[in-house]
Each structure stands twice: as structure tokens, then as C-alpha cells.
Amino acid sequence: MSKVIAIANQKGGVGKTTTAINLAASLAVLEKKVLLVDVDPQANATSGIGFDPKSIEVSIYECLIDGVDPKTAILKTDTAGMDLIPSHIDLVGAEIEMLNIENREIILRKIIAQVRDEYDFVLIDCSPSLGLLTLNALTAADSIIIPVQCEYFALEGLGKLLNTIQMIQRNLNKELEIEGFLLTMYDSRLRLSNHVVSEVKQHFESMVFETIIQRNTKLSEAPSYGMPAVLYDAKSKGTVSYLNMAEELLERLKNKKN
Numbered sequence: 001m002s003k004v005i006a007i008a009n010q011k012g013g014v015g016k017t018t019t020a021i022n023l024a025a026s027l028a029v030l031e032k033k034v035l036l037v038d039v040d041p042q043a044n045a046t047s048g049i050g051f052d053p054k055s056i057e058v059s060i061y062e063c064l065i066d067g068v069d070p071k072t073a074i075l076k077t078d079t080a081g082m083d084l085i086p087s088h089i090d091l092v093g094a095e096i097e098m099l100n101i102e103n104r105e106i107i108l109r110k111i112i113a114q115v116r117d118e119y120d121f122v123l124i125d126c127s128p129s130l131g132l133l134t135l136n137a138l139t140a141a142d143s144i145i146i147p148v149q150c151e152y153f154a155l156e157g158l159g160k161l162l163n164t165i166q167m168i169q170r171n172l173n174k175e176l177e178i179e180g181f182l183l184t185m186y187d188s189r190l191r192l193s194n195h196v197v198s199e200v201k202q203h204f205e206s207m208v209f210e211t212i213i214q215r216n217t218k219l220s221e222a223p224s225y226g227m228p229a230v231l232y233d234a235k236s237k238g239t240v241s242y243l244n245m246a247e248e249l250l251e252r253l254k255n256k257k258n
Helices: 016-029 044-048 060-066 089-098 104-113 132-140 158-171 191-207 217-225 237-257
Strands: 003-007 034-038 082-085 121-125 143-149 177-186 208-214
Touching: 003 016, 003 132, 016 034, 016 044, 016 082, 016 121, 016 143, 016 177, 016 217, 016 237, 034 044, 044 217, 060 089, 060 104, 089 132, 104 121, 104 132, 132 158, 143 158, 143 191, 177 191, 177 237, 191 208, 208 237, 217 237
Parallel strands: 003 121, 003 143, 034 082, 034 121, 143 177, 177 208
Antiparallel strands: none
8 A cells, every 4th residue: 555645844854855855765765666756846856866858748736736646747767666747837827727627726646647557655735825736645645744943943933834734624625634744854963953853753642753863964965966865975964854754653653553
């Protein structure tokens, strides 16, 4: 049974796309078959693993708006076992165009349903907003991972996101659950980072992943070379952090089954 996970936080700059790319690649390295779906008009996940969004002919936009078969949009990546449905700049106007489509909140769910059984995991990289695209992602997902940066105002806006999740659970996707909060951009030298870790764990307790993603130069550099950290520098702290995160996720899911 495949698992569809949305990586979401309407706050920008929290490591959302970094998490989507590197968690997908890490799961693939652990011999899981993974599909990364880029539903962010900025298309950073698409460019971050080596594709030029401007040259993409079939993207998630065509699937959402024109009803194109998602199988025709899937691209193989350089990471064995990891595929991509890319984004495109046209996605900027998708939310307006989707307003006229019947059952517009479940379009992405129908798209993913056509391909999910071919993968162990489908990860959705959401846009930094709570608009119709993110609403679609959360309606399509089984669960959500929420990256939280270890910086000032870390909890700012999380209340609105949690309210949105509750609304979706009531009206659109009763099965949606929070997979966990992932602390990112951690710097052990900073008192503030340690304070945020303490604060988030105090608020959300066991819902917080034990793995903490450390601030790491290699993680920042890798997208400019069009590859996940595991291909850019397999021994970097960032790579190790996301491999640990992937292993923890698999262990959590295994324990839930038992």
C-alpha cells in the first residue's frame, strides 16, 4: 500500500522544498520507489533535481487544468527509484483557472490515484500558501509533514495551518493525519535554535520527529547543481540527517501498522 505525504507550511523559507527533495531521494536510496510531485509554481523542486522548468512540456499544470494523463508527465531522475511530476511557471494561474472546475478541491487526489499504486511513497511539495493548490495537496494526501525552522517566529502561522488541516479533515479528507513536525535549519551553536527545539517539542510532544535537520552548506549548494544532497555529497551532515529522517519515518509507519 502506497503512502501519499504532503510537505507543507505556508511560511516560506522553512526548508520545505529541501525536505521534499532530500526525503524523496533518501527513501529511494533505502530502496523505496518514490514519486515527487512539485505543486509549487516556483518549481524549485523541479529545478533542484536538475530539470529546467521552462523546457518542461508536460507538467502538473497540464494534469490539473487539461486533464492530461499524469503518466505522461512523469520524469525519471538521476536518483535510482525516484521519479518526478514537474511544475511549471504556468501553475501561477492555475488557482484562478481551477475555480471554474467542478469539485476543484479533489483534482489532485484523482490525478495521484492514477499513479500511486506504482510507488511506495508519493511526496507532494506544496507552495508556501494555503491556497487552492495546497488545499488540493492536503486533500490528496494520507498525511502531512510540517517543516519548522529553528529560528525566531518558528511557530508563527502554524495555528492557521493546523486550522486548515482540521477543516480539511472535517470536510474533504477525514483520513488526513499529521505525520509529524520536522525541525530544520538547526545550529547547535545558537541558543535560539535550542530554545525553538524545546518550545516545539513542548507544544507538539511525540508528534515531533527525533531527527533534526542541521543547517548545512551542502544542503544549500546541492540544488544549484541540480541534485539532492545524497548525490552531491553523500557524507555531508545534511545527507546523513535526511537519511536518518527517512529511516525514522519508515520506523514510525512500521510501528503504526503493528
